[in-house]
Amino acid sequence: MAKVLLLNGSPHPKGCTATALMEMIPVFSSAGIETELIQVGNKDIRGCVSCGSCGKTGKCVFDDLVNEVAAKFETADGLVVGSPVYYGSPNGTILAFMDRLFYSTPFSKHLKVGAAVVSARRGGNTASFDVLNKYFTISGMPVASSTYWNQVHGFTAEDVKKDLEGLQTMRNLARNMSFLIKAIADAREKYGLPEVEHGAFTSFPDGK
Ligand SMILES: Cc1cc2nc3c(=O)[nH]c(=O)nc-3n(C[C@H](O)[C@H](O)[C@H](O)COP(=O)(O)O)c2cc1C
Numbered sequence: 001m002a003k004v005l006l007l008n009g010s011p012h013p014k015g016c017t018a019t020a021l022m023e024m025i026p027v028f029s030s031a032g033i034e035t036e037l038i039q040v041g042n043k044d045i046r047g048c049v050s051c052g053s054c055g056k057t058g059k060c061v062f063d064d065l066v067n068e069v070a071a072k073f074e075t076a077d078g079l080v081v082g083s084p085v086y087y088g089s090p091n092g093t094i095l096a097f098m099d100r101l102f103y104s105t106p107f108s109k110h111l112k113v114g115a116a117v118v119s120a121r122r123g124g125n126t127a128s129f130d131v132l133n134k135y136f137t138i139s140g141m142p143v144a145s146s147t148y149w150n151q152v153h154g155f156t157a158e159d160v161k162k163d164l165e166g167l168q169t170m171r172n173l174a175r176n177m178s179f180l181i182k183a184i185a186d187a188r189e190k191y192g193l194p195e196v197e198h199g200a201f202t203s204f205p206d207g208k
Pocket of ligand 1: 014085086119120
């Protein structure tokens with residue numbers, strides 16, 4: 001059975017971001033896709049210290065929720081990351097988590113499907129959405145889309161429940177993401193996965 005992990009970057013397990021993520025779960029279930037919602041934002045997650053240990057051991061030197069989720073991410077077919085907007089960006093905890101999750105894991109994320117969901121009272125949604133999508137698009141992960149950018153508005157969960165278009169956007173996102181996951185599984189059987197080149201690691205146009 002295909003599986004999607006949903007990360008809640010908010011410190012509030014029943015807040016606005018959670019309300020948006022939970023709107024997606026019944027849609028995944030009705031598409032026959034298993035889900036797991038993981039609460040990240042109320043944990044003590046420190047940032048990457050660029051120690052390079054993960055390059056040798058295949059896991060983060062700080063043995064916390066990042067390493068637990070890494071094992072689940074390796075076998076998952078899709079990842080949804082949800083974040084509240086703090087000063088026009090994703091919140092600090094989810095950024096620390098995503099930096100370490102993506103940098104420390106040696107397995108291929110190629111053609112796992114990604115989606116970012118953001119919640120703001122008023123502004124900074126699209127800038128935050130862009131930041132989160134960059135983890136997927138550097139990793140060969142197709143990004144699922146919806147009928148608007150994946151955002152809800154509110155200061156409380158009750159506000160978000162009144163954001164009917166925001167919730168509709170979440171349901172359509174889950175439908176499109178389910179379809180993509182199934183389509184990629186079928187295409188993998190039919191065509192195999194596309195080749196990925198590695199090796200070039202340049203910072204300047206002349207390659208030095
Ligand atoms: C430190 C902090 C900064 C915030 N900055 C913004 C902001 O830049 N724009 C905005 O619209 N809301 C901002 N908010 C409000 C939250 O993003 C908003 O209420 C969000 O929906 C809360 O989601 P949650 O209930 O999942 O935590 C901020 C809240 C906090 C605590």
